[in-house]
Amino acid sequence: MTDSTDKPSALRKPKATITHIGERKLSPATLMMGAGYDPQLSEGSLKPPMFLTSTFAFESAAAGKHHFEGITGKRPGGAEGLVYSRFNGPNQQILEERLAIWDGAEEALCFSSGMTAITVLMLALCNAGDVIVHSGPLYAASEGFVAKHMSRFGVTYVDFPAGATRAEMDAVLEQAKAQAAANGGKVAMIYLESPANPTNALVDIEAMRDARDEVLGRAQAAEGGSASQNSCPIAIDNTFLGPLWQRPLDHGADIVVYSLTKYVGGHSDLVAGSIAGARRWMTPVRMLRNTMGGICDPNTAWMLLRSLETVELRMTRAGENAAKVCAFLRQHPKVEGLGYLGFIEDARQQDIYRRHCTGAGSTFSLFIKGGEAEAFRFLDSLTIAKLAVSLGGTETLASLPAAMTHLSVPDERKAQLGITDNLVRISIGIEDADDLIADFDQALGKV
Numbered sequence: 015m016t017d018s019t020d021k022p023s024a025l026r027k028p029k030a031t032i033t034h035i036g037e038r039k040l041s042p043a044t045l046m047m048g049a050g051y052d053p054q055l056s057e058g059s060l061k062p063p064m065f066l067t068s069t070f071a072f073e074s075a076a077a078g079k080h081h082f083e084g085i086t087g088k089r090p091g092g093a094e095g096l097v098y099s100r101f102n103g104p105n106q107q108i109l110e111e112r113l114a115i116w117d118g119a120e121e122a123l124c125f126s127s128g129m130t131a132i133t134v135l136m137l138a139l140c141n142a143g144d145v146i147v148h149s150g151p152l153y154a155a156s157e158g159f160v161a162k163h164m165s166r167f168g169v170t171y172v173d174f175p176a177g178a179t180r181a182e183m184d185a186v187l188e189q190a191k192a193q194a195a196a197n198g199g200k201v202a203m204i205y206l207e208s209p210a211n212p213t214n215a216l217v218d219i220e221a222m223r224d225a226r227d228e229v230l231g232r233a234q235a236a237e238g239g240s241a242s243q244n245s246c247p248i249a250i251d252n253t254f255l256g257p258l259w260q261r262p263l264d265h266g267a268d269i270v271v272y273s274l275t276k277y278v279g280g281h282s283d284l285v286a287g288s289i290a291g292a293r294r295w296m297t298p299v300r301m302l303r304n305t306m307g308g309i310c311d312p313n314t315a316w317m318l319l320r321s322l323e324t325v326e327l328r329m330t331r332a333g334e335n336a337a338k339v340c341a342f343l344r345q346h347p348k349v350e351g352l353g354y355l356g357f358i359e360d361a362r363q364q365d366i367y368r369r370h371c372t373g374a375g376s377t378f379s380l381f382i383k384g385g386e387a388e389a390f391r392f393l394d395s396l397t398i399a400k401l402a403v404s405l406g407g408t409e410t411l412a413s414l415p416a417a418m419t420h421l422s423v424p425d426e427r428k429a430q431l432g433i434t435d436n437l438v439r440i441s442i443g444i445e446d447a448d449d450l451i452a453d454f455d456q457a458l459g460k461v
């Protein structure tokens with residue numbers, strides 16, 4: 015009998031990435047130029063070619079069997095070779111290796127959009143009767159997916175305000191535990207988004223980790239067995255500050271989630287998403303992605319590899335620009351206030367920021383004096399900043415959440431979240447900061 019769990023001898027694998035020089039651990043910015051790619055496997059091509067193929071030729075029948083054992087979960091650890099483009103591909107594998115580096119994660123998985131990443135994650139880790147505990151507000155589609163779609167499969171939720179204290183977190187987990195017991199399920203996932211959009215409220219990840227360990231039990235939290243059966247990971251949408259300004263896995267989160275469409279892609283020219291974390295959490299998600307599809311396509315993966323080479327440069331410049339622009343806006347007579355992480359006044363929020371973040375980002379809320387009419391006048395007068403939703407691109411964008419992204423949110427909930435008619439959402443890009451200031455100054459002058 016041939017033992018197909020032995021690796022076929024002919025497997026061509028890229029050389030392992032060099033991550034250290036002596037004792038020195040190489041930084042992500044350095045690793046983005048080469049990690050996971052061996053030019054000698056691609057005719058010496060310095061940059062990874064784009065692999066436009068639906069399927070991959072096996073080097074032998076035994077190799078084909080070996081690869082399928084990984085794909086189907088018969089052997090843990092996933093595929094060790096290329097099989098079929100719904101499962102994996104060279105561009106996507108290099109991308110996943112590089113994404114994992116930024117967050118210090120064991121593995122990463124890429125998806126066709128941020129929402130595909132989020133929905134496949136939830137579907138993979140939750141069963142009927144389970145409860146999801148989430149911070150609020152979430153990105154509207156994420157919140158809608160939990161409330162309107164997970165509920166169709168018998169998964170309920172409990173939410174809490176992003177800025178909650180440890181005591182409030184304990185209380186919400188107790189409530190979720192009771193709800194899960196009544197429904198014959200478990201608390202399957204704690205899902206956070208920090209900073210929250212558009213309030214910019216930060217979630218205390220460390221406090222939630224401690225609350226989870228205490229209320230749901232260390233045994234459950236540390237359970238090494240089946241991820242979908244008796245443990246509760248903390249997942250966090252890090253789109254607004256990651257990968258540069260917040261590394262949630264270092265603060266107690268288990269899974270980090272991205273819309274790569276934003277800062278990581280960074281040029282407003284693609285839609286993609288990812289998750290990253292320990293293999294035990296990634297494996298069930300990978301299995302469901304293998305079944306459903308939703309892996310990002312090779313062209314998008316290739317563009318993201320290019321984007322990752324400059325992500326630190328772009329985010330650093332955008333962050334510096336935002337600091338200069340906000341310093342100008344703060345003292346302007348037509349400005350009522352700013353929701354910018356660089357100017358936090360609340361002591362508890364300041365403490366979370368100090369512990370979790372290394373930068374204030376470049377996306378913030380600007381409150382214009384007046385209401386919708388004044389905000390419209392300001393937006394229509396901008397010349398450099400483009401009037402569009404989304405964020406994290408090289409260009410500066412501005413929008414009015416109450417009239418656009420949050421138009422369908424009931425007035426009462428809008429009031430609760432502080433989404434007023436004069437709240438302009440701004441994402442600062444990498445233009446010249448003084449040009450941006452001149453543009454904001456003239457537009458405010460028209461109000």
Ligand SMILES: *Cc1c(COP(=O)(O)O)cnc(C)c1O
Pocket residue numbers: 127128129130153156207211251253254272273274275276285286287
């Ligand atoms: C944009 C965004 C998403 C959704 O990502 P897509 O790539 O548009 O699917 C999720 N979360 C946050 C915080 C976002 O900004």
